[in-house]
Structures are given as structure tokens and as C-alpha cells.
Amino acid sequence: MNQKLIARVTIVLLVILVALPLLFILLQAVFPQFSGGGFSGAFSGIPRLLAEPQLPLMLSGTLQIATGVALLSVIIGLPLGVARGLFDLPWPKAWDLLFLIPFLTPPYIAALSWMLFLQTQGYLMQLTGLDLNNLLFSKTGIVLVMTLNIFPVVYFAVSRSLLASGQRLAQVARVHGATPWRAFCHITLPLLSPALAAGMLLAFTLAVEEFGVPAALGSRAGVVMLTVGIEEKLGDWPIDLPGASILSVMLIGIALCGWWLQRLLTGDQDVTSVSGKPTEHVGAKLGFFTLPVLLVMSSVGFLAVVLPGLSMALSGFSATLSGGLTLDNLTVKHFAALFTQHGDALPALGTSLSLALGASLLTGLLGLCVAWLVVMQKIKGRSVIDALSLMPAALPGVVVGVGLILLWNRSFWPVSPYNTWGMLLISYCCLLLPWPVRYIGSAMRQLGGNLEPAARVHGASAFQALRLIVLPLIFPAMLAAMLMVFAIASRELVTSLLLSPAGTQTVAVFIWRQFEQGSVGQGMAMATLTLIVGLMLMLTALWLLQRNTKH
Template sequence: MTFNIFPVVYFAVSRSLLASGTRLAVVARVHGASAWRAFWHVTLPMLSPALAAGMLLAFTLAIEEFGVPAALGSRAGVVMLTVGIEKKLADWPVDLPGAALLSLLLMAVALFAWWLQRRLVGEKEVTSVTGKPGENHGASLGWMMLPAVLAMAAVGGLAVGVPAVSMMLTSVMGTLSGGVSVENVTLRHFAALFDQQGDALSALGTSLSLALGSALIVGALGLLAAWLVMVQKIKGRGMVDALSLMPAALPGVVVGVGLILLWNQPFWPRSPYNTLWMLLLSYCCLLLPWPVRYVGSALRQLGPNLEPAARVHGASPLQALRLIVLPLVFPALLAAMLMVFAVASRELVTSLLLSPAGTQTVAVFIWRQFEQGSVGQGMAMASLTLLTGLVLMLTALALMQRRTCG
């Protein structure tokens, strides 16, 4: 779970570093501070909002994780709240009161984490002087270069390399008992993906479309919510901030059941139930906290005089948001949208509960292949999805880099 979640903190902190630049740390070094002193007294305090936001999201993601505990926890005798909730809803008789009680406990833990973050960070404003992204000049690590590179390579290898290689090998193995050998290599699992009446490719297209739609919708809503709370400082902003965290604290299974109970009522003239709109709605409900937190941490670094200056020169609040605020927080917003895209493309629990009849997402397709014993086809689909998502996200990052350099 640690290797699965640590990119959340990395994306938040790295975008914050890009926004603040290195000029303040350089000034500290010029005035005699050592590298560690400049980091401790200058860089780390400026990163505190982004670090706290990333850690809060990581915590809530960890306590609401379902896939890893369900797959590995049972063998180790570890039962987490999300697995307990799923069992109460899946086993007969269905225990809705018990599931609701565990869900409330999970929300209480997440809200305590939110309160603790507010106590640690408070209303502190961390401003990067003008709000403009600063230049980041490379620093020489000296003798620490090799240990740092080896440490990052080890983390990347354990978090990405080992699972990816294992997945790729399984996808080209004819039989698991045959082991890794030239005689056991085959591409029939990939060929089978194109021979299943288009089910596999349809599932891939459905997942990518839903992930893209979710990223665009929650990106826009998250930017607006963070702007209203951090910049406009509307009344009740504390409640809005708390409500923006709640979806991250809710397990996907709870959100799925809640949406079923809500939209499966006879009094609705039209209902998204049993359509792809239901899946899109569930993804947006679950992933809205990501852009709110990422953009909120970026907004803390903007100077307080930027939007008032635009207003003095005749800009409306929305014009100031579009022409001043959005370009400055765009790196953080894009990072959040990329994370939303990545998570939505592999969302399992709500997809299992809410997928319309005859429609599959990638996660549902892989899950059912495992249930049927077709591990090779499941891994082939996972490999194809990984490569497709990686190409799309790297393309988006390249476009952002080109936009920044231009």
C-alpha cells in the first residue's frame, strides 16, 4: 500500500517546488546558511501546505483501500474496515446497519486526520513572493549523488519495476507451472483479448473515457471549490473544506451502495441508474478531494495582491480566476487531474457494483478473468492498460513541459 500511494505525496510536493522555485533557498545560502539549514528553515516551511495535503490524501487513501487488503490481507489474517464493510454487504443476510456503523467510524478517523492537518498547518499563508513560478537551477549533490540515485532507483524498482515485470511475464507465460522459459513464452493471451467479441477493447475504451471525463469534471469543480475557499474566503469555508475531504474517507463500496439506494427510488422522473452516467458520478464523488487539495496547496503560495490587482484594473472575479489564478496553479491542477485519471481508470469496487448490464471496465474485466482462472488474460489486459495509461500521462506531462518552456 505504501508503494501504491506514495506518488500522491510526490506529485503534491513536486508541483509545489516547481511553483515556489529555488530563489529563496539561494538567498539563504548567500547569507551564510548551510544547505540543510536553508532546507529546514526556508524550503520545508514553504512545502508544509502541499506536504500536509498530500499526507492527508495518502492517509485517507490508505484507510479506504479495498483491493490490496482483500487480496493479501485475508492470507495474513488482517481484516481492514473496508473489507469488513464489503463482507457485511456481500454476505447473506445483508447487514446494512453494521456496514453503516463501520462507515461512520471510517469517516470519523478521516475527519480527525483533517482536523489534525488544520491544527498543524492552520491558516498559515505560504507565499512565493509574486506567485510566479521561479526558476529551478540544478544543485550539485556532490558525494550524495550516487546514494540518492540508488535510493530513488530502489524505490522505483520496488514500487513499479517488480510488479510491472511480474505482470508482463505472467501475460506471456503459457502456463504458470511452466515457469519462465523460452518454451513457455506465448502471445495467445494478448491475441485472446482481440478475439472476445470486442469485450476487452470495449472495456479499455470505457475505462479510458470514464477516467478522462472524471478528470475534466473534478478538475473544474476542484479548482472552483479551492478558489472559493482559499481566495474568496466565503462564509462556511471550513464546512466546504470538510465536505471536500469526506468522499476520500468513504470506501468505494459505501459510495456505490449509497448511490444505488439513492437513485433506485421510484419517485425520480429520470435516473442514471444502470447507465454509464452512474459510473461517472461515482468516480467524481470519490475523486473530487484530489484537485481540491492539490490546488488548495498551490493557492496558498500565491501572493495576496495578485487578484486584487486584476480587480482594480477592471477584471471580474471569474476573469481573474481564468487569467491570473488558473495559469499559476495549472501545474498542480494538471498533476491532480493526472492522478484522478490514473485512479479512475482502475477503480474496482464501484465499477463492480454499478456497471450496467453488458458493460465492463478494465478493472471488472481483469477481476472476472481472475475469478474464471484466466490469470494470463487478466495480466495481458493489465499490461495493455498500463502501457496505454502511461503513454497518455507522459504525453500530458510533455505538453505541460512544452507549455512551461514556451
């Protein structure tokens, strides 16, 4: 297998996963009759959509919520990430694991858990008499709920950047008389700015594309977002494909504006290691501030993980919601029902885990090829490959779903994955490809440009250098990216709702349907089981990674 073959296969896969769905969305937005095979009435759907009274509310709601989530994620994630990256914290890996759990908790499940906890006659009111119903069902409440799920992207971006770049330059500044605060502001923070901007942008993008939280809380809060509007146009009869496509283009435009703003603020700054050797982390001592910092991190973990987790578990073990927090109301019947009700629950769990595993493997391999071609080989046309691989980061899940429906629901395809589980796998791979590309690309840049050329000089082919030298060095970053893909894919909701074939359910769809049918206890039992299984798989993978690293 040579470089040209890898490049051709990579480009073909990127075109199928990214370029074609995006092209069909644009064509449907421009030509309202495109789904029927016609190209008449170009742009005629735009005036009709602009006349809808809901459109300004959807645009303002999307921008306000996403901006609020991005800013609040920085307020929470930046100091926590700095504490993890700069200082010698007790139990550092435990904090990483704690803040990884929100990725395993679907945002819509977190929203429903907070609803059961904070609404009138919820668990908080039963325990303390405090009623925060009005706070929950408001724009502020939606921003808070979404932030508690999304802020870890800023935390991990900041902490990993600091751990990778080290503190050598800041220490030099200290030796020359700079105060700790001055060294941080003038040395550490500028080096950190690309990672911080990337984390903030990712938080903004995740908030823009979120469907479950605004769908669960937005109707009672009077908040409408574009994702909910697109789903309504696809789910309500008559189906409005042109309207959904135009809204999808608007959503893509908002996400791309975020990318443009990030590039404007940070340019092409990057932090690399010229030696190719990882920097040993020697954190500064916190001293007197150790306890306050641990209290702050524990408080955030309690709000983001413990409270919604307890609400989820209590609902799964409660016979009825109206029974309240009493011993007589505790039961395991909802968990037992998962294993006895005609096989609906366990197949859903198996389907989600299988699809998540397949997506993590495929995106890991494709991300490796993309990063290798762009960073190490620097082939001609690498900018196109790089742009296609990162474009899904600006494509919300509902947009990907619309594009795949328009692309594959066509009679001219001899073979089509439409109405099969293959559509779900394609959608997950499209949505989550940027994670491996970014993680692996960053790891390859840390290696510097000397290792692979040295292997080539000694007679190794490009593929042999990749397999024997580059891959072992960047495998920890690759595995970390695949773990993130697995975690997110296992709880993906919106494309699962749009693309699941008849008779096939994922965990997300199963839980969502249970809540629609009023089976809250069973839905939360399934959510609890899924979280435990996902966490066990994640811990096993991390243990294997550490074991391989030691050997």
C-alpha cells in the same frame, strides 16, 4: 455567467455528489429500516454489529495497516522528495515519471503481481530458490505492497513544495553562518511540514480505503480490514445494509481522525509566494553523493515499478503459470484473446478510459469553481464549500459506493442514474474531487491577491478575470490534477465492483473477474495493455503541456 450563478451551481453539485450520499449513509446507520422507507428501531443495528467477533479484528487490522503504510511512505518518500526538490538531479523529469507509474498501476494488480513473483514456486523461487511466501502473506507484506504503490503521494507533496517555495530563506541562513543541516532543520523542514503532513495524511487515507490489496492477500495472511468487511456485507446474501452503513461510518471516523491529527500538528500553516511569480529552481550540487542518491532512487523505482511490471508482463505472456520461465511457455494468445473474445475486453477498456476522461474534465471544472470561490472571491459561506469539496478525501471508495446505492436506489426519483454508467461517473467525481481542489487552490494562493483586483479595476468582470488572467496562470496545476484524476479513475476497483450495471465492465472489473475465474494470464495481459495505454496518454498530455508552456 456571474459569480452568484457559479456559486449556486457549485453548491448544488457538491450537495448531490457529497452531502446527500453521506446523509443517506448516516440515516441508514441510525435507522436499520431506512432502506425500506421506515424510521423505526433507531440505533438497534449497533449492538448487533458490536457483538460480531470480526469487528475488533477489522478495526485493529485497518489501523495497523494504514499507520504502517503512512509511516513507511514518509520513510521512503521524504528523502526522495527532498533529493528531487533541493538538489540538481540528473534527468529530474524522468524520476517524476517513474514514480508516477504506481498511480497508473492498480494496487490490486500490484498485489497480484507480487503474489505471482514471491509466492511458493513463484518467479523469484524459480530464479533464485528463495521463498518469500510467508513474508508476502503477512501484515508486513501487505504494508510493503501497499506502500510501494502509495509512497509517491509523499514524494510529490514534498518535492513540489520545495520546488515551489525555493531555497531563498535557507540560503540566507547559510550566508549568516548556519550549516546546511541546521538550515534544513530550522528553515526548510518547518516550511515543508504542511506538505509533508498532507502527503502522510493522504497515504493514511488511501491505505484506509484500499480494498484490492487486503482482498487479494488478507485472507491468507489472516488480516481483515473494514473495506473488505463492508464489501462482504453488500456482496453476500442476505445483504446487510445497516451493518455496511455502520462500518462505513466507522471508516469515515478513522479518516476524519487522521485529518484532525494533521490539523493539530500543522495548524493553518501555508507557504505562498507574495510576488505571484514562480521561483526558478536552482538545485544544489550533490557532488560525491550523486551516485549514492541515484542508486537509492533507482532501487526504489526497481522495487515499485520494474519488478511488479515484469511479473505482470511475464504472466501475460506465459501460456500457463505451471510452465515456469521457459521459452516454450511464452505465448501471445492471452493478448490475442483480448481482441477476439466477443468484445468483452476492448469495450471494458473503452468504458474505463471514457469514464476517466469524463471524471477528469468534470472534477477539473468543478475544482476550478470551488477554488476560485474560496481562494480568490472569498464568498460568504466559503468554509462550507471548502469542507464539502474536501470531504471526499475522508470518504473511502466503498463508503461512496454504499452512499450512492442508498441515495439513488429509490422509487421516488423521477429519473435516477442507478444501474447505469452514470453511477460510476458520479462515484469517480465524488471520490476524486479533492485532487483538483487542492492543486488549483494551491496554485491560486501562489498568485497572491493583486492580479484579479487589478483586472477588476480596469473594467473586467469577475468571470472575465477568471477566464483571461487566473485560468491561464493556474492551468498547468489544473492539468496536473486532471491527469491524476484520470490515472486513478481509470483503475478504480471497489466502486466499480459495487456500482457497475449489468452488462457493463470497466478494466478493473474485467481483470478482477478474470482472476476469480482462474484466467490469470488473460487478466495480466489486460493489466499490461491498460498500463501501456494509460502511460502513453499521460506522456502525450505532459508533452502537450510542455509545448503549450514553451509557446
